[in-house]
Amino acid sequence: MSDLVAALDPERVQVGDVARRLYSRDASVLRGGRAGVICFPVTTAEVSACVVAAVAHGRDFVVRGAGTGLAGGAVPCDEPVMIVLTRMDRILEVDESRRLAWVEPGVVNLDLSRHLGGTGLHFAPDPSSQQSCTIGGNVANNSGGPHCLLYGVTSAHVLAVEVVLPDGEVVVLGNEEGDSVGYDLRGAFVGGEGTLGIATRICVRLTEDPPEVATLLLDFMSVGAAAETVSAIIAAGMIPAALEMMDQRVVEAVEPFVNAGYPTDAAAVLIVELDGQPAGVADEIMRIGELASTHGARSVRVAADEGERERIWKGRKSAFGAIAVIKPDYYLNDTVIPRTKLAEVVERIYEIVEEQDLIVMNVFHAGDGNLHPLLLFDAREEGVMERVLAAGEEIVRVSVAAGGVLSGEHGIGLEKKRFMSLQFSPADLEVQSRLRAAFDPDGRANPAKVLPSGASCGHVTSLGRLPEGTWV
Amino acid sequence: MTVGDGRMEAFRSEVGDSGAVCVRGGATRWGVGGGSAGAREVSAPVGIMALEPAEMTVMVGAGTTLTELAGELAVHGLEVGMDGPQGSTVGGALAVGRSALRRRRVGQIADVLLQADCVGADGVAFTAGGPTVKNVTGYDLCRLLVGSLGTLALVGRVILRTRPVPVCSVWLAGEVEPDLVLEATYRPASVLWDGARTSVLLEGHGADVDQMVETLARLGLAAAEPPVLAPGRGRWSGLLPDGGVLEVGAGVVHQPDDSGPPIVSEGVLNLAARMRASFDPSGRLNPGRDPYSRAA
Numbered sequence: 001m002s003d004l005v006a007a008l009d010p011e012r013v014q015v016g017d018v019a020r021r022l023y024s025r026d027a028s029v030l031r032g033g034r035a036g037v038i039c040f041p042v043t044t045a046e047v048s049a050c051v052v053a054a055v056a057h058g059r060d061f062v063v064r065g066a067g068t069g070l071a072g073g074a075v076p077c078d079e080p081v082m083i084v085l086t087r088m089d090r091i092l093e094v095d096e097s098r099r100l101a102w103v104e105p106g107v108v109n110l111d112l113s114r115h116l117g118g119t120g121l122h123f124a125p126d127p128s129s130q131q132s133c134t135i136g137g138n139v140a141n142n143s144g145g146p147h148c149l150l151y152g153v154t155s156a157h158v159l160a161v162e163v164v165l166p167d168g169e170v171v172v173l174g175n176e177e178g179d180s181v182g183y184d185l186r187g188a189f190v191g192g193e194g195t196l197g198i199a200t201r202i203c204v205r206l207t208e209d210p211p212e213v214a215t216l217l218l219d220f221m222s223v224g225a226a227a228e229t230v231s232a233i234i235a236a237g238m239i240p241a242a243l244e245m246m247d248q249r250v251v252e253a254v255e256p257f258v259n260a261g262y263p264t265d266a267a268a269v270l271i272v273e274l275d276g277q278p279a280g281v282a283d284e285i286m287r288i289g290e291l292a293s294t295h296g297a298r299s300v301r302v303a304a305d306e307g308e309r310e311r312i313w314k315g316r317k318s319a320f321g322a323i324a325v326i327k328p329d330y331y332l333n334d335t336v337i338p339r340t341k342l343a344e345v346v347e348r349i350y351e352i353v354e355e356q357d358l359i360v361m362n363v364f365h366a367g368d369g370n371l372h373p374l375l376l377f378d379a380r381e382e383g384v385m386e387r388v389l390a391a392g393e394e395i396v397r398v399s400v401a402a403g404g405v406l407s408g409e410h411g412i413g414l415e416k417k418r419f420m421s422l423q424f425s426p427a428d429l430e431v432q433s434r435l436r437a438a439f440d441p442d443g444r445a446n447p448a449k450v451l452p453s454g455a456s457c458g459h460v461t462s463l464g465r466l467p468e469g470t471w472v
Numbered sequence: 473m474t475v476g477d478g479r480m481e482a483f484r485s486e487v488g489d490s491g492a493v494c495v496r497g498g499a500t501r502w503g504v505g506g507g508s509a510g511a512r513e514v515s516a517p518v519g520i521m522a523l524e525p526a527e528m529t530v531m532v533g534a535g536t537t538l539t540e541l542a543g544e545l546a547v548h549g550l551e552v553g554m555d556g557p558q559g560s561t562v563g564g565a566l567a568v569g570r571s572a573l574r575r576r577r578v579g580q581i582a583d584v585l586l587q588a589d590c591v592g593a594d595g596v597a598f599t600a601g602g603p604t605v606k607n608v609t610g611y612d613l614c615r616l617l618v619g620s621l622g623t624l625a626l627v628g629r630v631i632l633r634t635r636p637v638p639v640c641s642v643w644l645a646g647e648v649e650p651d652l653v654l655e656a657t658y659r660p661a662s663v664l665w666d667g668a669r670t671s672v673l674l675e676g677h678g679a680d681v682d683q684m685v686e687t688l689a690r691l692g693l694a695a696a697e698p699p700v701l702a703p704g705r706g707r708w709s710g711l712l713p714d715g716g717v718l719e720v721g722a723g724v725v726h727q728p729d730d731s732g733p734p735i736v737s738e739g740v741l742n743l744a745a746r747m748r749a750s751f752d753p754s755g756r757l758n759p760g761r762d763p764y765s766r767a768a
Contacts, residue, residue, distance in 0.1 A: 097651065098721070099721070141608065142608045142612070144606060144608075148606070152579065152583055153606065153608070155582075155583070155612065155615065156579060156580065156583050165739075165743070169739050170739070171737060171739040171740050171743060172737065172740070173740065175723070176723065177707065177708070177722055177723025177724065178571065178575070178580055178722055178723065179569070179570060179571050179580065179581075179619075179722065179723075179724065180569065180582070180618075180619050181707075181736055181764070182619070182736060182740075182744055182763040182764040183616060183619065183620055183624075183744050183747055183763055184569070184582055184615045184616055184618055184619055184620075185616075185740065185743060185744065185747070187582050187612055187615025187616060187618070188611065188612055188613075188615060188616040188747075190612065190615075191608050191611070191612050192611065208658065208659060210658070211658055231526045232526075234525075234526055234527075234528055235525050235526035237525075237549050237550070237636035237637075238636070239528075239635065239636065276658070276659075276676065276677075276680075277658055277676055277677065277680035277683075278679075278680065279677045279678070279679030279680045279683075280676050280677035280680050283677055336602075336604040336605075336606050336607060337604070338524075338527050338603070338604060339526060339527055340524075340526050340527060365606070368604070368605050368606040369604055369605070369606070370606050403603060403604075404602075404604055405602040405603075405604050405607045405609045406609040407607070407608050407609045408604070408606040408607060408608060409606065409608055410608075411608055412608075412609060412610060416609075420609075420610060423602065423609055423610075424599070424609075424610065425598065425599070427592075427596045427597065427598040428598045428599050428600070429610075430596075430598070431592060431598045431600070431613060431625070431751070432610050432611045432613065434750040434751050435611045435613060435616060435747070435750070436611065437750050438743065438746040438747040438749075438750040439743070441746070450610060450611070451610070
């Protein structure tokens with residue numbers, strides 16, 4: 001504590017109960033985390049000093065941004081030093097001609113694109129939490145978003161990253177040009193969920209705004225028909241900028257809020273966004289319209305203007321807010337399956353949820369097979385959390401059995417580490433632990449996360465099932 | 473996860489668990505990072521194992537040539553965002569890790585590899601990554617393997633991301649500054665500059681490409697043959713060497729000779745050394761090669 005106060009301004013080191021409670025959780029359903037001292041460094045040197053002080057006193061450290069993570073990656077176990085980067089929020093440099101920017105990790109995702117307004121450039125990763133999540137958090141989780149279908153997830157947009165390694169040393173991984181020199185340590189670091197070190201400056205690639213954008217709304221009388229249309233679009237050699245599906249329950253929940261004109265009697269709607277140059281976009285609108293009709297679309301609507309386009313997207317982006325009128329709590333899962341298995345797996349999800357007597361809403365990135373079943377519940381209901389977790393586990397199992405993976409954009413954190421062996425063999429996991437050990441030989445950086453071996457975090461539990469004596 | 477293919481088991485067995493070993497592909501860039509230093513040479517499986525147009529993925533033996541893969545994908549109007557000299561294999565191109573000349577359109581080579589079935593230094597088979605186009609499950613071993621010159625593990629079989637072949641594609645060239653070309657176009661696939669002349673590769677829908685060709689004609693660019701590039705490679709430091717051609721936006725200079733080793737900090741070299749030792753404690757995988765030495 002005294003080392004941390006000496007390294008930072010005293011008011012930027014906190015140990016009060018309120019702060020420790022606040023930083024004991026993130027946006028996941030996991031509760032019971034135990035934060036130690038909480039630090040708010042503002043420079044790379046201060047971050048390094050925090051790491052060195054933690055390790056010198058035999059403490060682990062956990063880095064954290066806005067805390068919007070859904071897999072418990074920032075939930076502290078066993079009172080680690082918490083290193084909170086939200087005050088490192090400067091955009092350091094924008095180089096328009098080379099299409100890159102250096103930012104600090106606490107910059108909010110949407111703030112960067114707002115800052116770039118008028119330059120004809122933007123930062124492509126657009127997670128649903130983009131109004132509050134930080135770019136450092138995006139790097140830690142290799143975050144996605146609707147437009148990652150065409151543009152790729154965060155890793156494709158990070159050129160270089162300055163990292164404080166778990167021994168306090170500062171290195172720059174990657175370079176402004178792109179191709180790695182030697183090992184792609186930048187690529188290995190991105191998505192490390194705070195277990196490989198702490199990003200303190202990030203060089204991001206900026207993407208040109210497309211000259212033409214078209215947003216289409218397609219509606220279907222069955223989820224299966226919508227899913228087949230998704231596969232048909234991809235198989236026809238088109239990669240839309242975004243290709244999202246919402247089921248009937250989502251449409252019914254959001255339509256009263258946004259008045260986007262979603263057909264509330266449809267079993268599923270697809271939002272298809274096409275971007276690029278005018279002739280290419282016009283051609284794809286025509287081809288997608290034809291494919292959709294062949295596959296049973298009831299209607300195909302092309303947004304006539306920017307206002308209509310915004311309303312269509314607003315419904316998609318406000319889906320998670322609209323559910324509050326149905327149930328007070330939700331558990332959002334995240335798995336990826338082969339696109340061709342969409343209809344079958346989504347159907348199975350409805351069955352699983354029914355078996356557990358719960359409510360599910362499906363709103364997801366259909367174009368890359370990234371499912372986001374949203375389980376709704378009221379945590380005050382006796383025994384409900386057990387049923388939610390049972391359904392979540394079964395959804396993960398079904399996704400992996402269909403040839404899919406545990407996570408498309410939320411990461412593993414604490415939430416899914418026990419499922420890692422569903423997807424990976426012991427040999428696969430052993431190799432992953434070698435990567436981690438090269439960055440963090442002593443296991444001090446967020447140790448209880450990602451890999452099932454190593455430190456456990458027995459005092460963390462799920463919402464509504466707090467063990468005796470928990471002070472959260 | 474499972475390595476059920478008999479060819480992968482044969483590959484694993486050939487690699488074994490002792491003695492210096494390396495995989496020989498097309499050997500078109502065999503000298504990159506040093507040579508094989510007399511290590512026992514093995515071959516990776518060859519052939520396309522699963523092509524899934526609706527998933528936009530292809531599973532292929534790492535010993536397959538890029539030409540064979542491109543031919544098979546072209547039947548379905550698809551391609552992968554990789555290139556290399558004639559005779560290059562998929563595994564070789566991934567090991568060298570240089571992004572395609574069309575990287576501005578097709579992306580970095582590191583983003584092409586979705587899953588890799590490998591054999592580690594201990595002779596144990598393992599899988600990195602996953603089969604889907606989107607995946608953040610666990611650590612990103614695939615990106616670490618690309619460009620590692622076979623010093624961390626030997627890759628036998630991969631799943632790659634495919635993409636549609638552009639409908640229309642045309643090279644133009646003219647004596648004009650590359651910045652002006654960039655301003656006048658949207659996402660050109662490649663922009664090259666030799667110090668006087670800019671070459672640009674335009675791709676997309678025919679009418680869009682025609683429109684850009686018209687705009688560029690006013691700047692003095694005309695249809696041209698694809699440029700022939702020197703085999704060497706260096707990093708751009710503000711001056712172009714004689715005979716050098718800059719890949720604008722990639723910081724890469726194609727030049728007659730490879731330049732000296734790039735400047736990397738001691739901290740990065742230490743981390744890299746820990747990584748190599750962690751994956752291959754006895755130093756049996758490609759012992760003669762160092763990814764930080766780009767000598768040809």
